[in-house]
Amino acid sequence: MNGLNLFLWAILPYIVLTIFIGGLIYRYQKDQFGWTTKSSELLEKRRLRVGSLLFHWGIIFVFGGHIAGILVPIEFYEALGIPEHIYHRIAIILGMPAGIIAFIGIFLLFYRRIRVKRIKLTTSTGDWVALFFVILAIGTGLTATTLNINSNGFDYRTTIAPWFRGLFTFHVQPELMVYIPIWFKIHILSTFALYIIWPFTRLVHAFSFPLRYLRRNYVIYKRRIREA
Template sequence: MDWNQFLFVVFPYISLTLFIAVTIYRVVYRPFTVSSLSSQLLERKQLYWGSIPFHHGVLWILLFHLVALLTPKVLLLWNAVPLRLYLLEISGFILGLWALVGVVFLFWRRLTVPYVKAVTTRIDILVLLLTLISMLTGVLTASLYRFGSVWFTGVFTPYLWSILTLQPCPELVAPLPWLIQLHVFNNFALLALLPFSRLIHILSWPLDYLIRPWQIVIGMRDRKATK
């Protein structure tokens, strides 16, 4: 087995297996652990400046990736008009930078705010590190190898489908620059880590995480007793 086989066939399948199996285990047997374990009560100002840019940036970026994967023809039709292509690329770049700024804030907060640092585990640091690498390699790919929204559909749409349909084609990724390969490998690593970490909150339902505060604190005070 060569490196490409390992990195772009074996490793993706290990990640997908861990993701599916451990997620099901956690949701079924440990449902109350499916949470982001908010640290908002410990510090809220830096959390705001990290969490808002990160989530608002990354959700749109993930949506763009999903459109490229599920409906590549729609994306190609959109990109057929140069103005629309530039609009998509520029907005993707701004959103990517926005998410990068957010994750830098979140990382800085974890390392420097004493109360938050005290509850930070090694896996939290690893998740933030991989997320930072993901944002950085994504934004660098977008700036160094222009028009990714076009070539994604020719390279990654068939590659990702080849993995999902159990007919892997690593030869599609093998000739790419190492930066882009790192982006892909790193995102499979994030997928594997998701069910073991606070990232599991992505799967919490309903998805009102997007619009409600990070934490809802419900008081249990007995009003009569404290009158």
């Protein structure tokens, strides 16, 4: 294994993770007022509603598929009696539509920003960067999935999955990534790029949960009593 592979699959992931976590902490401490979606709903609503719904629902199912395929060990499926070819077929049937829906959604949001003049004028450089890297990550993921439909002999659950889990247990195995198909490598590196820019764009709103609304006091309006 050469030095490039060692850097890409053993060192770079920790650099990305450091920038991601450190950037989120810094952004929250220094720019809480900028921790927002910067919604442009007032400027255009119809395309935003369609694109946003498609993208967010699609990406939720894509994320769920990644959890099932990467974080859940292959031994769990073997214990349930699910062979590799059945799992592969289920992953394609469920994963491809979710990825396509997410891609259509983000493409509509991108098209909306370049076609609606008022929105284009209010779009920051960070917004363009975020859109580009989200489209890149989803597009390369779809490409990898499509090219792997008829792939024989490659199962990412025995290569990418243990490599990824090993990063969090500090049991790094970069050798598992050396011979995986190039399209999966491109997708992973694209995702790394997305995580690097994430804390510095509007994507931070993904970590905003209005939990305080569950325990705050109700807003009570009282009628003002006119003085005699």
